[in-house]
Amino acid sequence: MMTEQLPDEMELATAAHVKYIQSLDTKKDEYDYWLTEHLRLNGLYWGLTGLHLMGHEDALPRPETVDFVLSCQHENGGFGAAPGHDAHMLYTVSAVQILVMVDALDELETRGPGKAKVGQFISSLQNPSTGIFAGDEWGEEDTRFLYGALNALSLLGMTSLVNIDKAVEYVVACGNFDGGYGVRPGAESHAGQILTCVTSLAIAGRLDLVDIDKLGRWLSERQLPCGGLNGRPEKREDVCYSWWVLASIEIIGRTHWIDKEKLVHFILECQDTESGGLSDRPNNMVDVWHTCFGIAGLSLLNYPGLAPVDPVYFRYALPVPTMTQMGLDIFAVSETPVKPGPRVEYVFLRCINSPVSSEWKE
Amino acid sequence: MASHGVARTTGPRTEERRKQDLQKIDKYRALEDGIREEVSNKTYSPKTFQLTTKLLELNPEYYTIWNARRRCLTSGLLSRPSASSSRSRGLSSGSPTNTSSTSYADALSSSSAATTPLDPAPRTTGRSGTTADEAAEDKKYSNEKENLEKDVGFLKEELVWTARLLKGFPKCYWIWNYRLWLLGEATKRFPVPTSRRIWENELALVSQMLTKDNRNFHAWGYRRFVVGALEREELGGKSMAESEFEYTTKMIHWSLSNFSAWHNRSKLIPRLLGERGADDKKRQKFLDAELDLVREALNVGPEDQSLWYYHQFLILNLINDVKQATIVPNITVEQKSEYVQREIDDIKDFLEDYDDIKWIYEALLEYTLALAKLESREATTSEKEDLKTWLTKLRELDPMRKGRWDDVEKEYGLN
Numbered sequence A: 001m002m003t004e005q006l007p008d009e010m011e012l013a014t015a016a017h018v019k020y021i022q023s024l025d026t027k028k029d030e031y032d033y034w035l036t037e038h039l040r041l042n043g044l045y046w047g048l049t050g051l052h053l054m055g056h057e058d059a060l061p062r063p064e065t066v067d068f069v070l071s072c073q074h075e076n077g078g079f080g081a082a083p084g085h086d087a088h089m090l091y092t093v094s095a096v097q098i099l100v101m102v103d104a105l106d107e108l109e110t111r112g113p114g115k116a117k118v119g120q121f122i123s124s125l126q127n128p129s130t131g132i133f134a135g136d137e138w139g140e141e142d143t144r145f146l147y148g149a150l151n152a153l154s155l156l157g158m159t160s161l162v163n164i165d166k167a168v169e170y171v172v173a174c175g176n177f178d179g180g181y182g183v184r185p186g187a188e189s190h191a192g193q194i195l196t197c198v199t200s201l202a203i204a205g206r207l208d209l210v211d212i213d214k215l216g217r218w219l220s221e222r223q224l225p226c227g228g229l230n231g232r233p234e235k236r237e238d239v240c241y242s243w244w245v246l247a248s249i250e251i252i253g254r255t256h257w258i259d260k261e262k263l264v265h266f267i268l269e270c271q272d273t274e275s276g277g278l279s280d281r282p283n284n285m286v287d288v289w290h291t292c293f294g295i296a297g298l299s300l301l302n303y304p305g306l307a308p309v310d311p312v313y314f315r316y317a318l319p320v321p322t323m324t325q326m327g328l329d330i331f332a333v334s335e336t337p338v339k340p341g342p343r344v345e346y347v348f349l350r351c352i353n354s355p356v357s358s359e360w361k362e
Numbered sequence B: 001m002a003s004h005g006v007a008r009t010t011g012p013r014t015e016e017r018r019k020q021d022l023q024k025i026d027k028y029r030a031l032e033d034g035i036r037e038e039v040s041n042k043t044y045s046p047k048t049f050q051l052t053t054k055l056l057e058l059n060p061e062y063y064t065i066w067n068a069r070r071r072c073l074t075s076g077l078l079s080r081p082s083a084s085s086s087r088s089r090g091l092s093s094g095s096p097t098n099t100s101s102t103s104y105a106d107a108l109s110s111s112s113a114a115t116t117p118l119d120p121a122p123r124t125t126g127r128s129g130t131t132a133d134e135a136a137e138d139k140k141y142s143n144e145k146e147n148l149e150k151d152v153g154f155l156k157e158e159l160v161w162t163a164r165l166l167k168g169f170p171k172c173y174w175i176w177n178y179r180l181w182l183l184g185e186a187t188k189r190f191p192v193p194t195s196r197r198i199w200e201n202e203l204a205l206v207s208q209m210l211t212k213d214n215r216n217f218h219a220w221g222y223r224r225f226v227v228g229a230l231e232r233e234e235l236g237g238k239s240m241a242e243s244e245f246e247y248t249t250k251m252i253h254w255s256l257s258n259f260s261a262w263h264n265r266s267k268l269i270p271r272l273l274g275e276r277g278a279d280d281k282k283r284q285k286f287l288d289a290e291l292d293l294v295r296e297a298l299n300v301g302p303e304d305q306s307l308w309y310y311h312q313f314l315i316l317n318l319i320n321d322v323k324q325a326t327i328v329p330n331i332t333v334e335q336k337s338e339y340v341q342r343e344i345d346d347i348k349d350f351l352e353d354y355d356d357i358k359w360i361y362e363a364l365l366e367y368t369l370a371l372a373k374l375e376s377r378e379a380t381t382s383e384k385e386d387l388k389t390w391l392t393k394l395r396e397l398d399p400m401r402k403g404r405w406d407d408v409e410k411e412y413g414l415n
């Protein structure tokens, strides 16, 4: 790909980004560190994912990671953002994803109230009459939570705890004439919600319900002349939206409908090559969220040196070739199949999808 | 943790800035510790409540603190919802008039009910029994009235305070959620006219928010909730499809690029026509007027995606089998063809003034293919020539989506 012809300053500054992610937990003398504690467990997940994709999974110490995750758990099985924060779907999903990523799911049994409790917490949040999930006991409902629930439950091997058919019905009801999906039935199509809906359908094995050409057209129109992607018509480009759009369009096998080289270029332009990290747009403030999703985007675009990323997260530890055997035939026709990365020993695809955050603002 | 649109700063913090940060951290963490202590003792007192006010003004993203605040309200700051008469009126019963925005409000009222401590003893408002009983009942009644006034005042203050917070943080999910929860509590506790006024004020607030940012998707979603609630029988409501449709007209005239408004319009139309009891003729007239509206707008601003999406909505709704949500359900295939052909001809006219707008070619391509499909035939030779010309133009004007043009070329044999 074209990256071979890129000037030096347009290469991924891996060493700087690794250092940046490592430094995140050392900023306790910054006010912002405390103001963002309600995102700590998500942040750890984003950081770890970035490190795994860059092949530096050991850059954060595993024992401390596991200790921290478990310290966020409540008796009801759910996890909060940090110790002392209430249990919520957003963090419970991140916790499960982290434990899977560092291969420590068993510690739920040995050091916590057990896997079954986690599954119970998640499944108790499904609305039995509509199929949607709430974030916590206070009842906010959103397809972000539905996707998070299906993702985490599939990682735990517990999808039988919930009514998948009902969940699928709800997702379908969120569909719009333009092929996209909104946050609730009746709401405008939005790239972030599209990813949660498409991935949910993928996990449920119901991608046949997606109007692929229509959705592909809408998604491909998100690319702007600068190469970056926006989340809705007439909005500005943003690295994190690039991920929601890119992962969605990859799942439906239409990635060749956008200009991949231009997108690679845009993401690389958003790096802080000296201090590390990526931002929403060039020359803006970096953060771990955009760092993670920028790197994930590059991985999906087959940027050299990055481990592969699974845009759906169909099932934990799923070797690449069996994906079509699992009934996800869509990948077989994709122009850019998820292909094994350069590091052969990295045989398992990791899920990076954690759009389940309170950080969507556009 | 996720910053948007903030310019990158260079160089380390100044020593002064570091000191300021440390001072702020001390104050912030002291507040946090204070709340945590109260919460761990399950003390949801007025003092705890005031601490949450201070902390949330510093950081409205702190969802756990919003939860503590809710518990303060349900553990004593608000009187317990009476089991009697008009005051215990959740939104969870009865049939919704608008199916598109029900379940969240349902969940809100049911889940909050679950966390409200049970009434210590069942009460009745029936006025029977001895004189002494009657006196007791009177006292209870006046107590309830007093409590009600206190609660109304309290919830109104909460709404004013969160509205102020929203001005500074218009995209903070947790503030919007908390407000909806407050409204659910109000509906459960207050007589219908009081709750209704509160929901009406909410509609005014959300209109104000949309004046400031007409695409804020939190605000648009919230608007649909509020309207959904106001439409419900329990709140003495009826359909607001007409007034909401007018609202989208107003928003569109203010800014044609407001796709959020166009979108909401597309969702309202089928309902509107149903409620008007529109016959086939009226429905066609309506469709004609909508097509005129968007075509005129396109004539002025053909580079505006929002307009093309709405145009596409009208055409797709016309030609596809859309269950329930159809604008003109009873027209023949011939009539459909006429409509599409007329739109194609009109869009072709745009080319005289604008020959470098890719959306025009895209629409021509799409509608011409749709027309052939509608008439169950292949594209004619002359249509194919047109299609090839437009595709060439698209490749030239929109090289980023080359892969898509390749696929269209292959699929329809346009090489």
Ligand SMILES: [Zn+2]
Pocket: A238, A239, A240, A241, A280, A290, B004
């Ligand atoms: Zn972003």
